[in-house]
Amino acid sequence: xxxxxxxxxxxxxxxxxxxxxxxxxxxxxxxxxxxxxxxxxxxxxxxxxxxxxxxxxxxxxxxxxxxxxxxxxxxxxxxxxxxxxxxxxxxxxxxxxxxxxxxxxxxxxxxx
Amino acid sequence: xxxxxxxxxxxxxxxxxxxxxxxxxxxxxxxxxxxxxxxxxxxxxxxxxxxxxxxxxxxxxxxxxxxxxxxxxxxxxxxxxxxxxxxxxxxxxxxxxxxxxxxxxxxxxxxxxxx
Numbered sequence: 687x688x689x690x691x692x693x694x695x696x697x698x699x700x701x702x703x704x705x706x707x708x709x710x711x712x713x714x715x716x717x718x719x720x721x722x723x724x725x726x727x728x729x730x731x732x733x734x735x736x737x738x739x740x741x742x743x744x745x746x747x748x749x750x751x752x753x754x755x756x757x758x759x760x761x762x763x764x765x766x767x768x769x770x771x772x773x774x775x776x777x778x779x780x781x782x783x784x785x786x787x788x789x790x791x792x793x794x795x796x797x798x
Numbered sequence: 799x800x801x802x803x804x805x806x807x808x809x810x811x812x813x814x815x816x817x818x819x820x821x822x823x824x825x826x827x828x829x830x831x832x833x834x835x836x837x838x839x840x841x842x843x844x845x846x847x848x849x850x851x852x853x854x855x856x857x858x859x860x861x862x863x864x865x866x867x868x869x870x871x872x873x874x875x876x877x878x879x880x881x882x883x884x885x886x887x888x889x890x891x892x893x894x895x896x897x898x899x900x901x902x903x904x905x906x907x908x909x910x911x912x913x
Contacts, residue, residue, distance in 0.1 A: 727906070728890075729888070729901070731901060734899075785899065786832075786844065787901060789841040789843070792840075
Protein backbone atom coordinates (compact mmCIF):
# COMPACT_ATOMS: atom_id res chain seq x y z
CA UNK A 687 0.00 0.00 0.00
CA UNK A 688 1.43 3.35 -1.08
CA UNK A 689 1.33 6.20 1.39
CA UNK A 690 0.77 9.87 0.71
CA UNK A 691 3.24 11.33 -1.75
CA UNK A 692 3.96 14.96 -2.59
CA UNK A 693 5.85 16.70 -5.35
CA UNK A 694 8.14 18.47 -5.70
CA UNK A 695 10.14 18.03 -2.51
CA UNK A 696 11.71 21.47 -2.70
CA UNK A 697 10.91 24.58 -4.67
CA UNK A 698 12.35 28.09 -4.96
CA UNK A 699 10.23 30.92 -6.34
CA UNK A 700 10.41 34.70 -6.40
CA UNK A 701 7.88 37.14 -5.01
CA UNK A 702 4.83 37.59 -7.25
CA UNK A 703 5.17 34.23 -8.99
CA UNK A 704 2.65 31.40 -8.90
CA UNK A 705 3.25 27.86 -7.67
CA UNK A 706 1.45 24.51 -7.89
CA UNK A 707 2.07 21.74 -5.39
CA UNK A 708 0.82 18.20 -5.91
CA UNK A 709 -0.37 15.43 -3.61
CA UNK A 710 -1.31 11.82 -4.24
CA UNK A 711 -3.53 10.41 -1.54
CA UNK A 712 -3.18 7.02 0.06
CA UNK A 713 -5.00 4.22 -1.72
CA UNK A 714 -8.73 4.27 -0.94
CA UNK A 715 -8.69 7.72 0.65
CA UNK A 716 -11.21 10.23 -0.73
CA UNK A 717 -10.31 13.25 1.39
CA UNK A 718 -7.27 15.50 1.18
CA UNK A 719 -6.33 18.29 3.57
CA UNK A 720 -3.56 20.85 3.13
CA UNK A 721 -1.54 22.51 5.86
CA UNK A 722 1.13 25.20 5.98
CA UNK A 723 3.95 24.81 8.50
CA UNK A 724 6.12 27.87 8.96
CA UNK A 725 9.57 27.39 10.45
CA UNK A 726 9.34 26.59 14.16
CA UNK A 727 5.54 26.48 14.16
CA UNK A 728 2.83 23.88 14.18
CA UNK A 729 0.96 23.18 10.93
CA UNK A 730 -1.99 25.43 10.08
CA UNK A 731 -5.04 24.20 8.18
CA UNK A 732 -5.46 25.70 4.71
CA UNK A 733 -8.41 23.71 3.32
CA UNK A 734 -9.86 20.27 2.81
CA UNK A 735 -11.23 18.57 -0.29
CA UNK A 736 -13.77 15.77 -0.13
CA UNK A 737 -14.89 14.01 -3.30
CA UNK A 738 -13.62 16.87 -5.49
CA UNK A 739 -15.30 19.69 -3.56
CA UNK A 740 -13.85 22.10 -1.03
CA UNK A 741 -15.09 21.09 2.41
CA UNK A 742 -13.78 23.61 4.87
CA UNK A 743 -11.19 26.37 4.72
CA UNK A 744 -8.86 27.94 7.23
CA UNK A 745 -7.83 31.57 7.57
CA UNK A 746 -5.96 31.88 4.28
CA UNK A 747 -6.55 34.44 1.51
CA UNK A 748 -8.21 33.52 -1.81
CA UNK A 749 -4.84 33.42 -3.58
CA UNK A 750 -4.53 29.99 -1.97
CA UNK A 751 -6.70 27.68 -4.03
CA UNK A 752 -6.95 23.99 -4.68
CA UNK A 753 -8.34 21.17 -6.74
CA UNK A 754 -9.13 17.55 -6.20
CA UNK A 755 -9.26 15.17 -9.14
CA UNK A 756 -11.47 12.10 -9.74
CA UNK A 757 -8.63 9.84 -8.56
CA UNK A 758 -8.60 11.94 -5.34
CA UNK A 759 -5.15 13.40 -5.93
CA UNK A 760 -4.98 17.11 -5.24
CA UNK A 761 -3.23 20.35 -6.11
CA UNK A 762 -2.53 23.43 -4.04
CA UNK A 763 -2.08 26.63 -6.02
CA UNK A 764 -0.69 29.83 -4.60
CA UNK A 765 -0.79 33.03 -6.65
CA UNK A 766 1.14 36.26 -6.14
CA UNK A 767 3.67 34.65 -3.82
CA UNK A 768 4.81 36.61 -0.79
CA UNK A 769 7.92 36.14 1.31
CA UNK A 770 5.78 34.88 4.21
CA UNK A 771 4.56 32.01 2.03
CA UNK A 772 7.93 30.35 2.60
CA UNK A 773 7.05 27.21 4.54
CA UNK A 774 6.66 23.45 4.49
CA UNK A 775 3.37 22.53 2.82
CA UNK A 776 1.89 19.29 4.07
CA UNK A 777 -0.81 17.22 2.48
CA UNK A 778 -2.81 14.66 4.44
CA UNK A 779 -5.28 12.11 3.20
CA UNK A 780 -8.05 10.27 5.03
CA UNK A 781 -10.76 7.70 4.39
CA UNK A 782 -13.41 10.33 4.98
CA UNK A 783 -13.93 13.86 6.18
CA UNK A 784 -13.83 12.91 9.85
CA UNK A 785 -11.31 10.11 9.69
CA UNK A 786 -7.69 10.08 10.82
CA UNK A 787 -5.36 12.07 8.60
CA UNK A 788 -2.11 10.59 7.31
CA UNK A 789 0.54 13.01 6.17
CA UNK A 790 2.93 13.09 3.27
CA UNK A 791 6.56 14.21 3.50
CA UNK A 792 5.78 17.79 2.49
CA UNK A 793 7.00 20.30 -0.07
CA UNK A 794 9.41 22.94 1.17
CA UNK A 795 8.77 26.26 -0.60
CA UNK A 796 11.20 29.14 -0.42
CA UNK A 797 10.09 32.53 -1.74
CA UNK A 798 12.87 35.03 -2.46
CA UNK B 799 -13.35 26.87 18.44
CA UNK B 800 -10.48 24.56 19.35
CA UNK B 801 -6.98 25.31 20.57
CA UNK B 802 -3.97 23.42 21.89
CA UNK B 803 -1.23 24.50 24.26
CA UNK B 804 1.93 22.46 24.53
CA UNK B 805 3.82 23.29 27.71
CA UNK B 806 7.53 23.49 27.03
CA UNK B 807 8.91 24.14 23.58
CA UNK B 808 11.99 22.10 24.45
CA UNK B 809 12.27 19.02 26.67
CA UNK B 810 15.53 17.24 27.35
CA UNK B 811 15.80 13.83 29.05
CA UNK B 812 18.48 11.22 29.49
CA UNK B 813 18.37 7.95 27.61
CA UNK B 814 16.33 5.49 29.65
CA UNK B 815 14.47 8.19 31.58
CA UNK B 816 10.75 8.90 31.55
CA UNK B 817 9.46 11.09 28.75
CA UNK B 818 6.56 13.42 29.57
CA UNK B 819 5.27 15.90 26.99
CA UNK B 820 2.40 18.08 28.11
CA UNK B 821 -0.65 19.07 26.09
CA UNK B 822 -3.75 20.99 27.15
CA UNK B 823 -6.65 21.60 24.83
CA UNK B 824 -9.73 23.72 24.54
CA UNK B 825 -12.76 22.49 22.65
CA UNK B 826 -16.41 23.47 22.50
CA UNK B 827 -17.35 19.95 21.41
CA UNK B 828 -16.16 16.50 22.54
CA UNK B 829 -12.60 16.44 21.21
CA UNK B 830 -10.68 14.02 19.12
CA UNK B 831 -7.04 14.28 20.20
CA UNK B 832 -3.86 13.28 18.43
CA UNK B 833 -0.11 13.16 18.88
CA UNK B 834 2.09 13.33 15.81
CA UNK B 835 5.88 13.10 15.58
CA UNK B 836 8.03 14.89 13.03
CA UNK B 837 11.60 13.85 12.35
CA UNK B 838 13.96 16.38 10.71
CA UNK B 839 13.01 17.22 7.12
CA UNK B 840 10.05 14.83 7.17
CA UNK B 841 6.27 14.98 7.36
CA UNK B 842 4.12 14.08 10.36
CA UNK B 843 3.70 10.51 11.58
CA UNK B 844 0.71 9.56 13.72
CA UNK B 845 1.76 8.28 17.16
CA UNK B 846 -1.67 7.77 18.70
CA UNK B 847 -5.19 9.14 18.84
CA UNK B 848 -8.13 9.42 21.21
CA UNK B 849 -11.65 9.51 19.84
CA UNK B 850 -14.01 7.87 22.32
CA UNK B 851 -13.89 5.03 24.84
CA UNK B 852 -10.82 4.11 26.89
CA UNK B 853 -9.04 7.20 28.13
CA UNK B 854 -5.58 5.60 28.19
CA UNK B 855 -4.41 5.27 24.61
CA UNK B 856 -1.42 3.25 23.50
CA UNK B 857 0.50 4.18 20.39
CA UNK B 858 3.52 3.19 18.40
CA UNK B 859 7.11 3.07 19.66
CA UNK B 860 6.05 2.57 23.28
CA UNK B 861 4.25 5.89 23.66
CA UNK B 862 0.92 6.33 25.41
CA UNK B 863 -1.33 9.21 26.39
CA UNK B 864 -4.19 9.69 28.82
CA UNK B 865 -7.25 11.78 28.10
CA UNK B 866 -8.31 13.68 31.23
CA UNK B 867 -11.48 15.61 30.57
CA UNK B 868 -11.53 17.32 33.98
CA UNK B 869 -8.04 18.69 33.36
CA UNK B 870 -8.50 19.20 29.59
CA UNK B 871 -5.19 17.44 29.14
CA UNK B 872 -3.73 14.78 26.86
CA UNK B 873 -0.14 14.31 28.02
CA UNK B 874 2.20 11.98 26.13
CA UNK B 875 4.47 9.60 28.04
CA UNK B 876 7.04 6.91 27.42
CA UNK B 877 8.60 4.98 30.31
CA UNK B 878 12.12 4.78 28.90
CA UNK B 879 13.54 7.19 26.33
CA UNK B 880 15.58 5.97 23.39
CA UNK B 881 17.97 8.01 21.27
CA UNK B 882 15.69 7.45 18.27
CA UNK B 883 12.88 9.35 20.06
CA UNK B 884 14.62 12.67 19.43
CA UNK B 885 12.19 14.62 17.25
CA UNK B 886 9.49 17.30 17.26
CA UNK B 887 6.16 16.28 18.78
CA UNK B 888 2.84 17.90 18.00
CA UNK B 889 -0.42 17.59 19.88
CA UNK B 890 -3.56 18.28 17.84
CA UNK B 891 -7.29 18.53 18.39
CA UNK B 892 -9.92 18.04 15.75
CA UNK B 893 -12.33 20.84 15.02
CA UNK B 894 -15.64 20.24 13.33
CA UNK B 895 -16.22 22.59 10.45
CA UNK B 896 -19.17 21.48 8.40
CA UNK B 897 -18.00 17.93 8.71
CA UNK B 898 -14.36 18.63 8.01
CA UNK B 899 -11.88 17.22 10.50
CA UNK B 900 -9.74 20.32 10.65
CA UNK B 901 -6.72 19.60 12.84
CA UNK B 902 -5.61 22.39 15.17
CA UNK B 903 -2.00 21.89 16.24
CA UNK B 904 0.04 23.10 19.14
CA UNK B 905 3.36 24.85 18.62
CA UNK B 906 5.30 21.65 19.10
CA UNK B 907 7.79 20.31 21.64
CA UNK B 908 11.31 19.45 20.59
CA UNK B 909 12.51 16.37 22.47
CA UNK B 910 16.24 15.92 22.96
CA UNK B 911 17.69 12.68 24.34
CA UNK B 912 21.00 12.87 26.17
CA UNK B 913 23.26 9.80 26.11
